[in-house]
Amino acid sequence: MWRGGRWALQVVVGRRFTTAPPPPVGRLNHLAIAVPDLDAAAARYRDVLGVKCSEPLSLPEHGVRVVFVELANTKLELLEPLGDASPIAAFLQKNSAGGIHHICLEVTDIHASMAHVGKRVRLLDKEPKTGAHGLPVVFVHPKDMCGVLTELEEMKG
Template sequence: MKLGRLNHIGIATPSIAASIAYYRDVMGATKIHDPFDLPAQGVKVCFVDTPGENGTAGTQIELIEPLGADSPIHGFIAKNPAGGQHHMCYEVADIHTARGWFEGQGKRILGPTRIGAHGTPIFFLHPKDMNGVLTEIMEVADGH
C-alpha cells in the first residue's frame, strides 16, 4: 500500500458562509467552489483550493457544516463552537487495498467504505490509531 498526497484538510464550521468570507477576505483564496449539501454524510461542504507548485493543484480546504442535529459533526461543533480542524484526507490508488492494509495493521476503521464529497470511495480511521488525527482515506483515479 502506498499513501498518496494530502488531498484536503477538513475544517468543521458552524457557518460555511462566514468561513468562505474568511478564506476569501483574510486568507486571499481566489478559488472557492460553490457549497453543496451532502445529505448522505449529514454535512454541507465547500472546497477552497490552494495553489500547488508549477501550476499543480495544491491541498484543498474542505469546509464542513452540520446539516442538523443528526449530523456526525454536530457534536464536534457543540464541543468547539467556533469550529476547527476535523480531519485530514490522504489519497490512495485503490481503496480496497488500503482498507485491507490498515485493517492488517490493526487500525480501527469507522464505518463502511462510502462515496465522499469528491464523488470517490472513502473511509475514516479512528484518531486514537492515527496519532490523534481523524484520518480520511480517499481513492483517486489516475493520480487525481
C-alpha cells in the same frame, strides 16, 4: 515451455513468501474544517487569505454543506452541519468556533489499503463508503493516528 514454467513458479513463490510493500499513500487530498457558519467562514477565508472559495454546496446524504477553498497544492473543505444527524455536529458542540475535523489522503486501491491498515489499526468502517466526492472512502480511528481522524480516498488513476 520450460522457461514459461519457471516464470510461473517464480510468481507463485513471490506471492506466498515475500512481504508485500504497503499500498502507497499519495497526496493530501483535503483538510476538512468544521465551521458553525459556512457563509461567514468562506467570507473570512476569502477576505483574510485572498483564497478562491467555491459556492456552497449542500450534500444532504453526508449531512454537510461544504465550501471548497483552493490552495496551490491541495484544498481546504469548510463543512457546516446539515440536518439533525450531521457527522460534524458533535465536534462543533465541543469546538464551538470550529476546527480541523479530518484529513484525507489519497490511495490507489481502497481494498488493498483497508487490508493493510486494518491489520495495524482500527478502521471505522468494515466496507468502503461512498465519500463526498463520489469515490470510495474509509476512515481510520483518530486515537490510532495520533489524534487525527484520517480518511483514505481511492483515486482512480
